[in-house]
Amino acid sequence: AQSVTQLDSQVPVFEEAPVELRCNYSSSVSVYLFWYVQYPNQGLQLLLKYLSGSTLVKGINGFEAEFNKSQTSFHLRKPSVHISDTAEYFCAVSARTGANNLFFGTGTRLTVIP
């Protein structure tokens, strides 16, 4: 099975500052990786995904993530955050074969401070 570890449960950051949300995964097989965002009182929506090819993946709202196979990481970054980025962010992993369900991390709450 696959698993995801998000080490930071809460990340406060000032507006216009850069941010990195960390994600490490564990799997015995090749995987796909995802970041989802949950705004207050809403369901989750896909931010970006790594399927294959370039290890640097760009998503919506100026976010990007880099797949690092040797470190089994998929950290999410944004060079300059906005108030509207305040939300909970979930990293998720799925095996490329088999039942291929998504396994989610415990989430990181990003709070952007004015």
Next chain:
Amino acid sequence: DADVTQTPRNRITKTGKRIMLECSQTKGHDRMYWYRQDPGLGLRLIYYSFDVKDINKGEISDGYSVSRQAQAKFSLSLESAIPNQTALYFCATSDSSQLAGTGRKLFFGSGTQLSVL
């Protein structure tokens, strides 16, 4: 209208009661899922269905049952609710006809907040 609709949005019930949460989708997706979200635990998969006749247990299926009444409808039942089933429940869908990887993209409903007293 939302593509994935969950009803009710909020529900308060008592220990021992039977309760059903409903999910319907207009996306035409074949796969449907039920997750629960608990603070500090993220989302955990309860049940998933790859089509009307294919229903599978997820990580935490004990105490829950599901019914896939049609491709568009997937309901979750708590036969005898208990307080530790208090959580935010999400229904999600995906489209297996999409290319591998892309088909893993989940579309979520807005959630049902369930409180069991």
